[in-house]
Amino acid sequence: MPSSSAPHGRPVPAWVLPALQITALLCLALRAGQYALAADATGGVFPTRLDIAWMSLLAATVLIALTWTVRARLAPGAARGVLSAAVLLILVLADGGGHLGFDIPALLLALALVVVDIGPVAGLLAALLLGIDAAVGHVQIGSDAATIVINALALAVLGTFGAAIGALWHGYQQTTEDLAAAMERQRRMADTQKELVLAEERARSARELHDTLGHRLTLIGMSLEYAERVGERDPSGARAEIATARTTAAEAMVEMRTWVRALSPVRDPDATGLLAINAIAESFRGTGLEVSVAHASDPFVVTMSEDAELLLYRAVQEGLTNALRHGRARRVCITTGRSEQTVRLEITSDLDAAARESLPEGPLAPGFGLRGLAERATALGGSVQARRAGDEVVLSIEIPTAGLATAGVPAQKGGVR
Structure with a gap:
């Protein structure tokens, strides 16, 4: 039949x-x-x-x-x-x-x-x-x-x-x-719009790379050229310029590592649950960022859909990326917890002097990454908020436990896969 x-x-x-x-x-x-x-x-x-x-x-x-x-x-x-x-x-x-x-x-x-x-x-x-x-x-x-x-x-x-x-x-x-x-x-229109936004984000990243790394490489070239030109008549001055070029090259390398880690964080594909969050945090420590992880309680002990787990993973990645690229943070603290009603993730990062001057107090204007997190959270009945509080930026995500097994995927326990 x-x-x-x-x-x-x-x-x-x-x-x-x-x-x-x-x-x-x-x-x-x-x-x-x-x-x-x-x-x-x-x-x-x-x-x-x-x-x-x-x-x-x-x-x-x-x-x-x-x-x-x-x-x-x-x-x-x-x-x-x-x-x-x-x-x-x-x-x-x-x-x-x-x-x-x-x-x-x-x-x-x-x-x-x-x-x-x-x-x-x-x-x-x-x-x-x-x-x-x-x-x-x-x-x-x-x-x-x-x-x-x-x-x-x-x-x-x-x-x-x-x-x-x-x-x-x-x-x-x-x-x-x-x-x-x-x-x-x-859906096709949304995909097209997403590609346009991603293209704009890539173009902006390219401009920032040009302005930062390009400037440092130019300084290195100028220092080495000067050292070569005055090496015979002013050896000490040439050595000083070479030392300056070495320092600038080291700074450029740190800058490049920061960008690489922010754009493509390393994560152990076998890590699940809290181990996955710890692995992401560890990958950002290679940039010089001091990342601490505090688990008030384990949110992954409740039944959680793949969409909910992916939201937490993306939130950690986005919070650390923004702390590096926009806040130029030195310290970040990731806190997870849960109650009977909600699962919560909070990422707190400090601000350098320039970021304190440019970022206003209160809620921050969402960029592409934060808008994507907000859409994922809304689909699960949750919320995303990014705000400046004093000399820190706090990114918080809350998901009601009633929405953890929604979004049309089978519920499962464990971490992001």
């Missing part, structure tokens, strides 16, 4: 259509059983009209089951439409219509699928066909005019109801597909 009712995007749960189809087939089998019992009660050597009816319905049940199975394996298109129309025709020929009974669920479902696979007009024509078939069936058995009209109208109305169900199904399906397409376009 088919596993989904939707040609694209699965707009309804996968079990709905198979459940309806199985129910319809059971109803057909019950109708065949009714005819078989009635035929057995009448007796007789030769097959009667009831014998033909129950054998036809039983054969139709098997054939429709096979047809619906094939339909489920086809892509949306003309082939599906042909199979759905064939199912409706099989039902009409097998039972002759005109008798309200256990075959009605199969008729309604067949009409709905005709609308889904072909269109509303086809569904209305099929409903009219049911009414005509009912009239013909009652004429053949000699029913009076009133019975013919009433049964024909009843089948036509039921057929229209089935077509309406199919139209609603098709409309919901189409709306869901349109929504999925719109979400995909939005």
